[in-house]
Amino acid sequence: xxxxxxxxxxxxxxxxxxxxxxxxxxxxxxxxxxxxxxxxxxxxxxxxxxxxxxxxxxxxxxxxxxxxxxxxxxxxxxxxxxxxxxxxxxxxxxxxxxxxxxxxxxxxxxxxxxxxxxxxxxxxxxxxxxxxxxxxxxxxxxxxxxxxxxxxxxxxxxxxxxxxxxxxxxxxxxxxxxxxxxxxxxxxxxxxxxxxxxxxxxxxxxxxxxxxxxxxxxxxxxxxxxxxxxxxxxxxxxxxxxxxxxxxxxxxxxxxxxxxxxxxxxxxxxxxxxxxxxxxxxxxxxxxxxxxxxxxxxxxxxxxxxxxxxxxxxxxxxxxxxxxxxxxxxxxxxxxxxxxxxxxxxxxxxxxxx
Amino acid sequence: xxxxxxxxxxxxxxxxxxxxxxxxxxxxxxxxxxxxxxxxxxxxxxxxxxxxxxxxxxxxxxxxxxxxxxxxxxxxxxxxxxxxxxxxxxxxxxxxxxxxxxxxxxxxxxxxxxxxxxxxxxxxxxxxxxxxxxxxxxxxxxxxxxxxxxxxxxxxxxxxxxxxxxxxxxxxxxxxxxxxxxxxxxxxxxxxxxxxxxxxxxxxxxxxxxxxxxxxxxxxxxxxxxxxxxxxxxxxxxxxxxxxxxxxxxxxxxxxxxxxxxxxxxxxxxxxxxxxxxxxxxxxxxxxxxxxxxxxxxxxxxxxxxxxxxxxxxxxxxxxxxxxxxxxxxxxxxxxxxxxxxxxxxxxxxxxxx
Numbered sequence: 001x002x003x004x005x006x007x008x009x010x011x012x013x014x015x016x017x018x019x020x021x022x023x024x025x026x027x028x029x030x031x032x033x034x035x036x037x038x039x040x041x042x043x044x045x046x047x048x049x050x051x052x053x054x055x056x057x058x059x060x061x062x063x064x065x066x067x068x069x070x071x072x073x074x075x076x077x078x079x080x081x082x083x084x085x086x087x088x089x090x091x092x093x094x095x096x097x098x099x100x101x102x103x104x105x106x107x108x109x110x111x112x113x114x115x116x117x118x119x120x121x122x123x124x125x126x127x128x129x130x131x132x133x134x135x136x137x138x139x140x141x142x143x144x145x146x147x148x149x150x151x152x153x154x155x156x157x158x159x160x161x162x163x164x165x166x167x168x169x170x171x172x173x174x175x176x177x178x179x180x181x182x183x184x185x186x187x188x189x190x191x192x193x194x195x196x197x198x199x200x201x202x203x204x205x206x207x208x209x210x211x212x213x214x215x216x217x218x219x220x221x222x223x224x225x226x227x228x229x230x231x232x233x234x235x236x237x238x239x240x241x242x243x244x245x246x247x248x249x250x251x252x253x254x255x256x257x258x259x260x261x262x263x264x265x266x267x268x269x270x271x272x273x274x275x276x277x278x279x280x281x282x283x284x285x286x287x288x289x290x291x292x293x294x295x296x297x298x299x300x301x302x303x304x305x306x307x308x309x310x311x312x313x314x315x316x317x318x319x320x321x322x323x324x325x326x327x328x329x330x331x332x333x334x335x336x337x338x339x340x341x342x343x344x345x346x347x348x349x350x351x352x353x354x
Numbered sequence: 355x356x357x358x359x360x361x362x363x364x365x366x367x368x369x370x371x372x373x374x375x376x377x378x379x380x381x382x383x384x385x386x387x388x389x390x391x392x393x394x395x396x397x398x399x400x401x402x403x404x405x406x407x408x409x410x411x412x413x414x415x416x417x418x419x420x421x422x423x424x425x426x427x428x429x430x431x432x433x434x435x436x437x438x439x440x441x442x443x444x445x446x447x448x449x450x451x452x453x454x455x456x457x458x459x460x461x462x463x464x465x466x467x468x469x470x471x472x473x474x475x476x477x478x479x480x481x482x483x484x485x486x487x488x489x490x491x492x493x494x495x496x497x498x499x500x501x502x503x504x505x506x507x508x509x510x511x512x513x514x515x516x517x518x519x520x521x522x523x524x525x526x527x528x529x530x531x532x533x534x535x536x537x538x539x540x541x542x543x544x545x546x547x548x549x550x551x552x553x554x555x556x557x558x559x560x561x562x563x564x565x566x567x568x569x570x571x572x573x574x575x576x577x578x579x580x581x582x583x584x585x586x587x588x589x590x591x592x593x594x595x596x597x598x599x600x601x602x603x604x605x606x607x608x609x610x611x612x613x614x615x616x617x618x619x620x621x622x623x624x625x626x627x628x629x630x631x632x633x634x635x636x637x638x639x640x641x642x643x644x645x646x647x648x649x650x651x652x653x654x655x656x657x658x659x660x661x662x663x664x665x666x667x668x669x670x671x672x673x674x675x676x677x678x679x680x681x682x683x684x685x686x687x688x689x690x691x692x693x694x695x696x697x698x699x700x701x702x703x704x705x706x707x708x
Binding site: 163164165168169172173212214215216217218219251253254271272273274277293294295296298299300303310326330332 | 517518519522523526527566568569570571572573605607608625626627628631647648649650652653654657664680684686
């Protein structure tokens with residue numbers, strides 16, 4: 001592998017010195033980019049795009065051609081694992097993901113195989129290798145997975161949900177079944193992330209999109225616990241460097257102290273928390289990633305600059321900040337506004353790293 | 355007006371002594387009740403139901419015939435105000451509320467009238483009077499309104515939204531327009547709640563369903579500020595008793611201290627916060643309302659009892675707790691489970707009030 005030219009992202013995750021605050025955007029390879037929409041249309045459907053390593057590589061690299069990003073993130077989906085387990089993932093136009101065979105009974109859960117990622121998700125590993133080759137050491141590549149709880153919500157509900165009636169019903173009425181399911185997903189995610197690291201991922205993020213829908217004790221028991229187990233099972237080394245781990249629970253701001261203790265190197269923040277408060281609460285335990293409201297990218301460039309300046313000032317001097325949006329970039333954002341955002345982070349952050 | 359037989363709800367809101375913790379459920383008059391669905395079907399559409407005082411009274415009283423609730427809440431909708439402003443509220447089957455004339459431009463906002471509630475929303479005041487008469491002093495009646503920010507999201511987006519692109523765009527690119535809009539809504543809400551109090555509402559709740567979608571400084575500026583203004587303008591007296599005010603910001607747990615300082619008597623909590631932590635943070639400033647995950651009502655009765663017991667224990671001894679769900683009761687809940695919930699609160703809470 002060629003030497004890494006820009007390692008500020010990896011350094012910031014591990015709270016090491018950097019010259020400017022690194023920045024990337026969740027969902028940076030996506031529908032707001034016309035060049036993405038073109039490839040997406042040619043691929044026919046979303047899963048074709050994920051499962052074709054050349055196309056996945058191409059869309060991963062698209063935002064890096066436009067913007068001065070400090071990291072690339074593998075283009076894939078958090079539901080590749082249940083798809084590999086045989087649930088039959090599909091996407092219908094204008095709707096969220098769906099499964100042909102949702103998981104509802106003890107027998108459904110017993111029948112679920114644990115994923116062997118290198119075999120069952122070989123297309124992901126090929127994409128990782130291809131992206132690393134194409135990146136050629138310019139910036140690090142982030143691998144990722146959904147959290148067990150988040151993935152389980154889709155598996156049990158059979159798709160997206162507003163109130164999580166079925167999966168929360170299972171959690172409360174049959175907790176042992178829920179643990180069986182989460183355990184299988186956690187083993188699969190561990191294998192999946194380790195395979196991504198072996199294939200070349202230089203950092204990994206666990207997306208816990210729906211952990212924030214739980215009450216505090218259920219979050220600990222049914223979401224955070226399984227992320228801890230995964231982290232304990234990860235090989236944290238690639239090319240002789242430590243592979244940092246980011247955990248992002250949307251709406252998890254009330255539980256920061258617990259999350260900071262889960263073994264991750266970095267905690268992702270959504271925009272509902274003041275990052276100064278977050279930093280006080282986690283101390284030296286972890287670095288922080290975030291946390292501009294993605295809707296700020298609808299604002300005029302001056303306003304985007306103002307918000308970036310405010311968050312940089314809130315975080316203050318010193319290390320341990322990776323700038324990001326507080327959630328994925330929205331579909332209708334003007335790519336020029338994303339450029340303003342990224343350039344401003346670099347321009348205004350150097351003063352905090354002297 | 356006849357004397358109030360059960361005033362534990364009003365007392366708990368004001369942190370006065372009670373024998374058992376009072377309980378009600380957000381959206382307690384609603385689709386989970388077969389008798390509600392029957393009336394709703396006969397009414398033809400949702401707004402017919404809201405606008406007919408006899409029917410609104412009937413559905414308000416339905417849950418009180420089944421359950422030992424400590425308060426009734428006016429059956430209405432948070433969007434009656436923009437409807438009265440002429441935006442043309444309508445509901446389509448299976449979809450959320452919509453407006454025929456969303457508010458997008460400075461001219462749209464200039465043209466908006468401030469609501470004169472007794473005239474423009476006379477049907478609400480008639481319903482309040484009728485409900486008070488029918489309640490005959492059994493339990494107090496709660497009036498309510500949406501918060502200006504929450505109501506504005508629907509007015510600007512033209513209906514429900516996932517990412518609030520348009521309204522947040524207006525907030526960021528034209529804050530003076532946004533303030534003009536929020537100001538008009540706040541004046542209207544103040545008049546509306548005062549009219550409800552004059553008509554007989556004995557407590558009022560401001561529902562800030564979407565305040566939690568904002569970043570901390572925008573929440574303060576665009577949501578909490580306007581709730582403070584409303585509260586300053588309210589007549590807090592009815593039948594010689596104080597009319598307590600409840601503010602409920604969903605996903606507002608990170609901002610509890612600020613919310614507790616807005617002038618409300620009680621802060622509503624969703625289920626993502628431990629109520630023991632919430633109590634520590636607000637101290638003697640306000641009472642707390644909440645906070646069981648509505649999804650617990652999908653669980654078996656034993657589990658519902660366990661969760662109620664846990665929350666009562668977390669709150670601990672002393673006054674200032676109104677038990678509630680952390681959000682509205684879900685449509686597919688078995689009414690028998692709601693009964694278990696309510697009875698358990700009464701049964702298990704007396705030990706905390708000796």
